[in-house]
Amino acid sequence: MNKVCVGASLSQNKPGMKKLIPFWQFALTTAAFFVYSDTVRCASADLELQAQLVWGTNNDKPDDPKLKDVDPKVREKLRGVFKWKNYFEVNRQSFTVTAAGPKKVKMSDLCQIEVQSLGNSSVELKLFGQGKMVVRKTQKIKAGELLVLAGDDKNDTAWFVVLSQVEK
């Protein structure tokens, strides 16, 4: 339909009022398309995410009931990149981020993240340690992909904040 309208609008060098009407239709159609696509984009800006606070170590699992084994998929991915053999989940939070504003998620007493949807599957992830922003990262996060913020911890261990889309 748009093709027809474009063709009609390009023939404006011919005199006559009738030539302007297809251009109006073309303009209105295009405007409606952008308004619609903006609406769709806003709707698609909603992301169901999952954040995991993970502790990596080469030692065996400590006697702490709060620690859980990390999901095997995540564990293998982490093992493929980092030197640690064992990864334990300290906390897991599922949440939805919308275009309305950022979402703050507490991962531990000292650690908090703030996630904001930027649309088009992009997010802005901020990591706060003891109330101060440590790092901010903007990243497109697709289904099945991981965005990992990580750092050294004491006794040759490491912490990881693993952000991913919730698998449906």
Place this chain on the structure above:
Amino acid sequence: MITHETELKLQAFLDGEITAREAAVLKELLGHDPEARSLFEEMKSTRMLLVGNELDVKLSETREFYWSKIRRQIEVEDRRLSAPVARELMTSWWVRFLVPTALLTALVVLVVVSIRTREGSSPQWAWEEGHEIETPLEETSSFSFRSEAAAMTVVWVDSHHE
């Protein structure tokens, strides 16, 4: 010889459009004036002839609709007659240039507004590869790397205070 005024009064009498007093005067005239009586009889026979043979036109639609059609036709004709003036105005080169330009400008503004922030600095739209990283604290630094095999992006935060 009857006058034209008398002829008109006789016609009015025939149509029942005169007063009773005038009617009495005319009846008296018709009683003693053969010329007036002859004219009156002629008028009466002509009237009867017309009434008896009047064409009976029947409309296939209602009276209101019939006349509204005529009214619309007149309006269309009026518009058609005034259209050449409007067409002449619209075909002016600057109108043909300005109208599309104004529309395109409005369209561009609409597109820009639609992809801009809806709430303050919260952008609705991000570039495909618009990755950013920031570490505001002086005692920390970071670097980012990506493992395509693991479909994983890692930001390693390094603290220098140890």
